[in-house]
Amino acid sequence: MTKLKKFRYIIALSCISLLFIQCSDDETVNLGDKPVADFTADDDDMTVEVGTIVTFTDASTNDPYLYTWRIPGGNPTYDNKSSVAVEFLAEGEQPITLTVRNDAGADEITKIVTVNPLVIPDLEGVTPTVKMTFDNNIENSGSAGGTGSGGSSTYEPRSKFGGMALKLNGTAGQDVLLDNYKGVNGSNARTVACWVKTDATATTALVHWGAAGTYSRASFKLQNSGVIRFEWQGGGMNAATPVNDNAWHHVAYTYDGSTVKLYVDGVLDASVASSTINTGVAGETGIYIGSQLGGSRYIGLIDDVRIYETALDVDQISFLAGIH
Known part of the structure; x- marks a missing residue:
């Protein structure tokens, strides 16, 4: 091989080597370290x-x-x-x-x-006659016991308390009737409380008992304006704070024989003096949840329905409202 050919051969090999080195550098770009998960x-x-x-x-x-x-x-x-x-x-x-x-x-x-498992706190020293948690069933775990009839068979998860809530869409037969307990009658003290989540703009019933007749029926309702109402035939009162904003709210009323009080989210919202209530005077009924004797049917979610045969005080109502 002549010197010129040999020189050209060396130059060619050098170029190929440089090209190879360059390609190798491109293919081995430093990608850093792979992550360590935590x-x-x-x-x-x-x-x-x-x-x-x-x-x-x-x-x-x-x-x-x-x-x-x-x-x-x-x-x-x-x-x-x-x-x-x-x-x-x-x-x-x-x-x-x-x-x-x-x-x-x-x-x-x-x-x-x-x-x-969820440890559900409860009031000390007072037991509800009705306590419906709607944990995929319509059983009453209150002292009156029993299992309701009807219901929608549709439940939705609710944050923490009870796990589930009953969903009603206003269809006939979806309301729950607890027929083995006739509620609190006469002018005796009582409390009705529950959790609701709704955006309804119609007047509907949450919890009801007692046949129609002057001062006779006891209806815990949601007005078309979105406020709650306790109504006895011949009288009634509305709360001031709407609760139909499609968020969960705790609502309650108490009657001690002389004064009706309405509570929203554990806070006293309205009160009125009344000594005319005489629930059941026109006939006793079972407890209707989600309707008023089958009418005024509720639309939305409802949970933890409670009835006490005493008028709870503001601290006790606040405690119930704190169970999320």
Whole structure:
């Protein structure tokens, strides 16, 4: 090989080598480290009651930018944000899995939340005759006992208390009749309380008993203006604060034999003196939940319906309103 040819050969090899080196550099661009998955919870011990909402936040290292949460026992069961708020409605050990990714790869971590049965607080020293929690049934766990008839067979999750709530759409036969208990009659003291969630603009009944007749019936109602009302035939009074904003509200009325009081979210909203109430004088009936003797049918969610044979005070009403 001549010197010129040899020189040209060396130059060609050098160019090819340089090209190869350049290509190799392009193919091995430093992508950094793949992420190491981790997350935190705003409940440090990861032990909660049914209905609790826990917020989980990504705490992974090495800058992931894609997130996949899988929470089969929660609501929601899936999310792809860096932080997610989860409501736990099922008891037991519930896995929470986070998968994170960046350009260098992916990593995954699973942690366990222990979900305990809900411990429902209750008033001390006073027992309701009616306590309907509508936890997928229409059983009365109050002292009067029994199981209602009717009902819509449609329940929706409600945050924490009771787990579920009864959904009514105003259809005939969906109201619940508890026929083995005739309510509080005459001018005897009483309390009726429940949780409602509705956007209805029609006059409907929440809890009713007593046949039609002067001063006879006892109707706890929702007016078309959205305020609650306690009505006895020949009289009645409205509250001032509307509750038909499609949010949960605790509503109640008490009667101690001389004064009617209406409460919204644990706060006294209106009161009036009355000594004319004589429930059942025209005939006793069972307890209707979601209607007035089958009419004025309620539209919305209702939960934790309670009747006491005493007039609860403001602190006791406030306690009931604090059970979420």
